[in-house]
Amino acid sequence: MALDPAFLDELRARTPIAPVIGRRTKLVRSGRNWKACCPFHGEKTPSFYVYDDHYHCFGCQAHGDVITFVMQSEGRSFPEAVEELATAAGMEMPKPDPVRREQAERARTLGDVLEAVQASWQRRLYQPEGREGLAYLRGRGLTDETIAAFGLGWSGEGRGGLAAEMAALDITPAMLRDAGVMRADENGVPQRELFFNRVTFPIRDRRGRLVSFGGRILGDGQPKYLNGPETALFSKRRVLFGLDRAREAVRGGRGAGAELLVVEGYMDVIALHQAGFGGAVAPLGTALTAEQMEALWQVAPAPVLCFDGDAAGQRAAVKAAETALPLLNVDRTLRFCVLPEGEDPDSLLRRDGPAAMEALVTSARPMGQVLFGLLSEGVRNPGPEQRAALRRRLVEVAALIPDKALASEYRSTLLDSFFETFRRSGGRGGAARPMAAATPVATLDADLQRQCILSAIILEQPGVLAEVQDAYCRLELPADLAALREELLDLYDASASLPPPDELAATLSRAGLGDICQRVRAIRGRRTRGQADDDVFGTDSRHEWWHFYALLNVERFAAEVRADTERLCAGQVDEAAWQSLRTRLLALDTLRRGGNEVDG
Structure with missing residues (x-):
């Protein structure tokens, strides 16, 4: 079966050759390339080199690309080797198709059409009609050697001259249309030249085959730069100029x-x-x-x-x-x-x-x-909401990396930069004064007590932080509570979880935060009006955390819950997000029924 050259090129591009060869023989770095003892003949000194898209043995002269290597090393036929590599690359093997064979044949013909057009345009650049284009290129500092090396040309005035010249070579307007150098009307009938009064730039694929053109207009016309359309030979998203x-x-x-x-x-x-x-x-x-x-x-x-x-x-x-x-x-x-x-x-x-x-x-x-x-470009002195949004984006960006170890390193690096820039440098946006250790609990205002309780819940139930970290980040806290929060988030970000309570307490104490930890726990112990925790919250610490978070600003909390409800109803179901929303709805309902409050 004849296979589409575009399919084979895509397969080679998706299949790095070094890992395939590395499964058969041990490769070692040699500059930007690799070398090994040749797997095809016995040798003690490496003479087998692997480059970006092919291999070559300077001993036995074995040579080829990744498909050839599978054929030679595993004794497979060409179709068998292609099918094995395609399966590994997640590509579907093309089925026998006379139309596809015809398209492949036409693509080869289109290459010939493009080469004929290129020869014409390159010649025109040095004729009187191309004088302006040649002056432009020389005025940009290009030497004649460079102009020739890149095959730069001049497209002419676009008044049918190209079609007439190509007709003498048995190249029809339809072929020029299919090659991407003539425009067509809505019925597909070739109408006029695409490139005219432009300096032309041949666009070649990675193997040097001409696939399209670009053109720059001289003067004030638009667009200034123009590329050829998608064709059987040319896909803009796959090609890089040069x-x-x-x-x-x-x-x-x-x-x-x-x-x-x-x-x-x-x-x-x-x-x-x-x-x-x-x-x-x-x-x-x-x-x-x-x-x-x-x-x-x-x-x-x-x-x-x-x-x-x-x-x-x-x-x-x-x-x-x-x-x-x-x-x-x-x-x-x-x-x-x-x-x-x-x-x-x-x-x-x-x-x-x-x-x-x-x-x-x-x-x-x-x-x-x-x-x-x-x-973080453009983020200056962010408030709690902006910090939380940026922190979430950093975590989401790192999670895009499929290699888990590498993703973890990026996550740590990004969050280290975040904390260094927006927390330790005073970027808290005017946090309140520290809570003095000697201040009696009864004299603390209600919001400060609630902030202490939120931190205490996390100290006693570290698993809560995974759900509440974004909201926790948004809080404006006094300096000592902010320092505790920063350490908790640092510890969480290092391993995507917090250690158990006893181990967490010891770690925080070594960080010099033992006093504030004791203080917030003491405040939580006095938080209710004679009610046991389980009377309102049962054993759900997440419900309790959201309850006290909501008390800091009930209207804001209700608006956040409404917004998240609308977002989840409109999008795909995320079970973890739904669970969190249910907990917050329960906390909101508790408040509306006059649930637990702190001493004033």
Whole structure:
């Protein structure tokens, strides 16, 4: 069965070759690549090298990609090897389909069409009609060698000249439409050229095959940059401009290659390559996609993302980080560097030279170090609600990482930064004065007693914190209670739970919080008007906690319960969230019936 080349490319992209080979033979790092004793012939000195998408033995000359390796090492046929790898990658094997075979054949034909168009546009750039385009490129500092190396061209005026020229090569308007260089009307009939009066940029896939074009208009027309449409050859979300050249530059002779650097546009990539940064690539006018990140990691384990220093660059960095998190593992991550505001790589190179760009790339920071700054950008002196919302977002973001150990490390790092920035630095938003140890319980105001009771319940029933932590974060507490809360949350975040009460008490005492722990317990012991705890709350400490939380602001509590009720009714059922809501509804009902109150 003939298989669709696009399916095979997707399979190779989803299947890193090193882990597959590593199951058969022990691999050791050799720069950016791997080496081993060849599994196909006996040897004592490693001569078998594994690169990002292929292997090669310098001893027996065995060579191939991940599919070839499965065939050679397991004695499987090509279809059997493909099916085994596809199953492991979660891909469904295509069924025999004459239409698919016809599409594959047409895709090969479309490649020929694109190459013919490319030859025409590249030739036009040096003819009188392309004079303006050539002047523009030279004015941007590109040499003739660079212009030729990237195959830059000029599309002409778009008045039917391309179709007429292609007709002499037996290329029809319908073929130009299918290749993505002519527009069609609503009935699919080719009407006019897509690219006209534009400098053209050939877009190639990672293997260097021409799949589409981009074009930049000269003057004030819109859009300034235009990419070809989706075709049988071209999927915008899977292709990175310049990746075919960057792969070779990053390999750089077994580990001494260039950094894989992601920037924003065609001209940035070309200017960087000309300046010696041969690992530069760019998405095609959109945010980085998961498929593009997978393609990046096929080339390097820690690509550098370089964004502009303005608000748009900040948003792009946040979006890239959020897209990457569900794909991270210990062997692949991202690094970030930020350009000076108002600069892009092209302008920075022309103004300050390659050394300035090199300094930025060298200073790129790992994602774990910059993620908190990205997610908390614009948060200044937050109140309790903003702190709780940010803390929840940090925990949710870390949970996106599928590797549990790595997710735990990110969670700890993010929350350490959170507490350092918004708690220990005075970011409590004007907390009340400390509760003096000598203050008689009877003279404390009711709200302060309730705040003490809330902390005491957690000390005596540590499991309560898992449900109430967001609400607990929102409270404005005096300094000593806030310090106790911070330590409790730190302990919880370290292992997603608190230790048993006796162990918790000892830990808090060693942290210098023994006195405040004793004080809140004493206040809880005097909290009722002669009623035993079980009279109102039974054995449910969660009900009790929500009851005293609600007493701090009954109207706010009722509004929160209403909002959560509406949210849960409108969305998917979350059993834990429903249980918490039931408990809070019960607490609200207790209040309405005149339930337990503290001494005033």
